[in-house]
Amino acid sequence: MKVLKFGGTSVGSVDSIKTVISILEENLSKGERITVVFSAMGGVTNRLIEIGKMAAAGNTEYVEFLKGVEERHFAVVRGLIPVKNQSSTFAAVRGLFNELEDILRGVSWIRELSERTLDLIMSFGERLSTLVITEILKSKGVAAEFCDARQVIRTNASYGMGDVNFEVTNHLILEHFAKSPALQCVTGFIASTAEGVTTTLGRGGSDYTASILGAALEADSIEIWTDVDGMMTADPRKVANAFTIPSISYAEAMELSHFGAKVIYPPSLQPAFAKNITLKVLNTFNTDFEGTYVQKSANGKEYVITGISSIDEIALVNIQGSGMIGVAGISGRLFTALSNNAISVILISQASSEHSICFSIDPKNAQKAIDVLEKEFATEIGLGHIDGISVEKNLSIVAIVGEGMKKNTGISGKLFSALGKNGINVVATAQGSSELNISVVISKSDLSKALNAIHGVFFQSETRSLNLFIVGVGLIGSTLIEQIRNQTQYLREEKLLNLNIAGLSNTKKMLLDPDGIKPENWRDRVMDEGVKTSLPAFVQRMIELNLPNSVFVDCTSDKDIVQYYHMLLDASISVVTPNKVANSGSYSEYIALQRTALQRGVKFLYETNVGAGLPIINTIQGLMASGDKFLKIEAILSGTLSYIFNNFGGDKRFVDVVKEAKAKGFTEPDPRDDLSGADVGRKILILSREVGVPLEPEEVKISQILPANCLAAPTVDAFFGELEISNAYFADMQAAAEAKGEKLRYIATLENGKATIELKTVDASHPFYTLSGSDNIVSFTTERYKDRPLVIKGPGAGAEVTASGVFADIMSISSYLG
Ligand SMILES: NC(=O)C1=CN([C@@H]2O[C@H](COP(=O)(O)OP(=O)(O)OC[C@H]3O[C@@H](n4cnc5c(N)ncnc54)[C@H](O)[C@@H]3O)[C@@H](O)[C@H]2O)C=CC1
Ligand SMILES: N[C@@H](CC=O)C(=O)O
Numbered sequence: 001m002k003v004l005k006f007g008g009t010s011v012g013s014v015d016s017i018k019t020v021i022s023i024l025e026e027n028l029s030k031g032e033r034i035t036v037v038f039s040a041m042g043g044v045t046n047r048l049i050e051i052g053k054m055a056a057a058g059n060t061e062y063v064e065f066l067k068g069v070e071e072r073h074f075a076v077v078r079g080l081i082p083v084k085n086q087s088s089t090f091a092a093v094r095g096l097f098n099e100l101e102d103i104l105r106g107v108s109w110i111r112e113l114s115e116r117t118l119d120l121i122m123s124f125g126e127r128l129s130t131l132v133i134t135e136i137l138k139s140k141g142v143a144a145e146f147c148d149a150r151q152v153i154r155t156n157a158s159y160g161m162g163d164v165n166f167e168v169t170n171h172l173i174l175e176h177f178a179k180s181p182a183l184q185c186v187t188g189f190i191a192s193t194a195e196g197v198t199t200t201l202g203r204g205g206s207d208y209t210a211s212i213l214g215a216a217l218e219a220d221s222i223e224i225w226t227d228v229d230g231m232m233t234a235d236p237r238k239v240a241n242a243f244t245i246p247s248i249s250y251a252e253a254m255e256l257s258h259f260g261a262k263v264i265y266p267p268s269l270q271p272a273f274a275k276n277i278t279l280k281v282l283n284t285f286n287t288d289f290e291g292t293y294v295q296k297s298a299n300g301k302e303y304v305i306t307g308i309s310s311i312d313e314i315a316l317v318n319i320q321g322s323g324m325i326g327v328a329g330i331s332g333r334l335f336t337a338l339s340n341n342a343i344s345v346i347l348i349s350q351a352s353s354e355h356s357i358c359f360s361i362d363p364k365n366a367q368k369a370i371d372v373l374e375k376e377f378a379t380e381i382g383l384g385h386i387d388g389i390s391v392e393k394n395l396s397i398v399a400i401v402g403e404g405m406k407k408n409t410g411i412s413g414k415l416f417s418a419l420g421k422n423g424i425n426v427v428a429t430a431q432g433s434s435e436l437n438i439s440v441v442i443s444k445s446d447l448s449k450a451l452n453a454i455h456g457v458f459f460q461s462e463t464r465s466l467n468l469f470i471v472g473v474g475l476i477g478s479t480l481i482e483q484i485r486n487q488t489q490y491l492r493e494e495k496l497l498n499l500n501i502a503g504l505s506n507t508k509k510m511l512l513d514p515d516g517i518k519p520e521n522w523r524d525r526v527m528d529e530g531v532k533t534s535l536p537a538f539v540q541r542m543i544e545l546n547l548p549n550s551v552f553v554d555c556t557s558d559k560d561i562v563q564y565y566h567m568l569l570d571a572s573i574s575v576v577t578p579n580k581v582a583n584s585g586s587y588s589e590y591i592a593l594q595r596t597a598l599q600r601g602v603k604f605l606y607e608t609n610v611g612a613g614l615p616i617i618n619t620i621q622g623l624m625a626s627g628d629k630f631l632k633i634e635a636i637l638s639g640t641l642s643y644i645f646n647n648f649g650g651d652k653r654f655v656d657v658v659k660e661a662k663a664k665g666f667t668e669p670d671p672r673d674d675l676s677g678a679d680v681g682r683k684i685l686i687l688s689r690e691v692g693v694p695l696e697p698e699e700v701k702i703s704q705i706l707p708a709n710c711l712a713a714p715t716v717d718a719f720f721g722e723l724e725i726s727n728a729y730f731a732d733m734q735a736a737a738e739a740k741g742e743k744l745r746y747i748a749t750l751e752n753g754k755a756t757i758e759l760k761t762v763d764a765s766h767p768f769y770t771l772s773g774s775d776n777i778v779s780f781t782t783e784r785y786k787d788r789p790l791v792i793k794g795p796g797a798g799a800e801v802t803a804s805g806v807f808a809d810i811m812s813i814s815s816y817l818g
């Protein structure tokens with residue numbers, strides 16, 4: 001024997017009722033013994049309440065609203081009952097509306113709507129839907145019978161939420177079912193008192209009806225048919241990756257009942273739980289889907305937690321004072337006072353110092369709670385034993401729930417680290433010794449971010465997301481997006497990682513979209529949907545969006561962007577950049593960024609500042625962290641100059657090789673930065689700082705390779721013009737080196753705390769002699785690498801290698817965020 005309950009959306013339209021009928025027919029064809037409970041058509045209950053209130057206010061427009069409700073039922077009759085059988089059903093429906101119209105007329109005359117009358121008005125919703133569906137079944141030859149639950153479910157006279165008298169109810173149900181062999185179509189939500197006055201069952205109403213029936217009839221299972229795929233791991237409106245929980249225990253279902261998306265209201269299922277009846281939550285609109293099984297104990301658990309629950313809006317009340325320490329009875333009085341005033345407490349936390357107790361409540365009770373407690377503890381407050389009572393609002397609760405947490409270590413660690421790494425402050429926390437639930441109170445503005453971050457770390461086998469905000473889509477930026485595009489499938493399948501480009505900006509337009517900008521069509525989207533670029537607005541919007549695992553990727557050479565790094569790191573957003581500007585400004589600026597990132601527990605990564613994708617900065621950081629000491633750095637750090645000196649000569653003029661380097665994407669946006677030595681100067685400065693030498697920019701000694709006329713060129717075009725006319729100058733330089741059998745190399749050195757950059761010639765015995773293309777080479781002499789230096793060599797400029805270095809930094813953040 002099985003009880004099926006169909007919710008409002010399941011019986012909300014002609015099409016959905018058709019599906020309901022086919023679900024019932026399938027059960028009957030299998031010879032299942034079933035009982036069915038129906039809710040009112042979706043939206044009807046709320047409409048009836050509204051109509052009742054309008055009538056009580058003397059607003060006669062309710063008549064029109066009522067017509068609308070009637071028409072919805074008529075449409076179902078017309079759509080699903082053969083014409084020859086329609087008239088009797090129309091008459092029955094009309095009969096109910098006549099009755100309802102009389103009641104509403106009465107309400108409108110006396111201008112009063114009591115809870116008792118409202119229950120009666122609401123009861124029409126279920127009576128109408130159930131009546132119509134019963135008639136549809138009958139017209140299809142099913143032996144169906146309308147069962148008005150008011151005949152079998154008894155409550156007291158607590159209108160709006162009747163208290164069920166189970167002894168009488170169970171007896172009435174058994175009696176009724178014993179004498180009625182036909183398929184019973186039962187009205188959900190409604191009941192009556194012993195005197196026959198209509199009542200309703202309150203929250204979870206029709207589920208409660210199904211549960212009461214199932215328990216009384218000792219059903220094998222109860223199926224709750226709704227419009228979602230069962231109970232989800234988190235509120236799917238807030239967590240896009242939430243998925244259906246296949247199996248959940250009664251206790252877990254209870255803990256998850258605070259869900260924003262209220263699929264079922266477990267307290268109302270208590271009668272079924274008490275009889276160990278299996279509950280299935282199924283989707284009328286996706287009948288093939290397995291849904292969620294709710295049982296005494298869940299089986300086949302894949303994850304340590306079962307789900308994440310949240311309450312959007314709570315207030316936290318704090319009461320503290322030295323007079324509370326070691327004094328028995330304070331909490332007793334506190335909670336008694338609250339309970340006497342019907343203030344329900346959601347979460348309680350008290351530190352073992354007993355100096356304070358805090359608890360959370362519905363914010364609408366906040367002022368009342370303060371008044372009640374100030375009165376209760378007036379004496380203690382007067383004597384200074386209690387400092388006072390404070391309240392904090394705009395807070396939310398997030399709770400992880402699951403029986404798998406019992407005696408399993410590391411779970412709260414994982415929870416708090418996910419919050420910490422996303423910069424989410426925990427205001428209060430509570431875990432009961434049942435170990436079924438760990439709750440944290442956080443700022444409401446962090447709720448969605450927290451839910452997503454927590455969901456990501458606990459449901460590992462689902463894909464996690466990193467939200468990227470990329471500013472500057474020139475050569476490196478656009479190559480990075482192309483690389484992301486090519487790796488999307490691999491990362492998703494092999495690394496369970498989704499790189500979501502949530503923001504893009506070029507100098508003209510910017511677009512932020514938390515749902516993601518696809519690497520396939522970003523150009524069109526930024527062009528079509530983008531708004532005028534404003535870096536402050538971009539950063540502000542990013543902080544407001546507050547997405548978990550956010551990363552800002554600066555692919556510009558913007559000189560003023562560093563101020564935003566501070567804001568971002570401060571907001572716990574990691575920064576990845578090939579832009580050298582921030583790290584090559586003042587030393588105090590450099591240190592401040594490092595500190596902020598460290599304090600906020602986020603990453604500031606810039607491997608591509610030196611040697612593009614070559615692992616130079618990471619190598620230094622590894623050696624420094626493990627205690628090595630740097631004695632000397634010797635390096636070729638300009639891909640552009642390397643390329644020029646490797647290719648210039650013979651027929652090729654200097655200016656043409658510079659143009660080639662620019663075309664190949666080796667140069668800075670402004671190639672004068674490369675040829676003037678400024679770029680190498682920034683790089684050796686950054687390396688100095690990384691090895692613990694706190695140099696300022698002006699302390700780097702740069703010797704020029706350019707003649708004065710080139711250096712003075714006011715624009716890039718003029719610069720190329722000057723290079724043309726200076727060809728002899730460079731040709732002579734090159735010829736002199738060649739005559740000695742040597743090569744020109746622009747070498748940066750850091751030794752004894754001094755950084756210098758010089759153009760040198762090296763012979764074939766020198767390790768820097770054999771370079772080609774845009775090769776960089778770095779030689780580290782350290783205490784550990786003293787006799788033979790550690791050498792890193794390879795292409796040190798270019799779109800692909802630089803973008804892949806930026807990509808690698810992004811990936812290292814993804815593994816850090818876990
Ligand atoms: N090209 C290379 O081999 C390497 C480049 N880098 C660095 O990578 C960065 C980017 O270089 P490329 O892509 O080659 O230069 P690029 O000039 O091709 O791209 C930079 C882009 O950023 C845009 N931009 C500048 N300021 C902006 C702002 N405030 N908002 C939005 N967009 C802005 C520019 O319009 C341009 O499209 C530079 O900082 C460079 O030093 C680092 C290592 C190697
Ligand atoms: N313009 C730079 C690019 C890398 O930082 C270079 O030529 O090395």
Ligand code: NA
Nearest residue numbers: 607610612614
């Ligand atoms: Na590098």
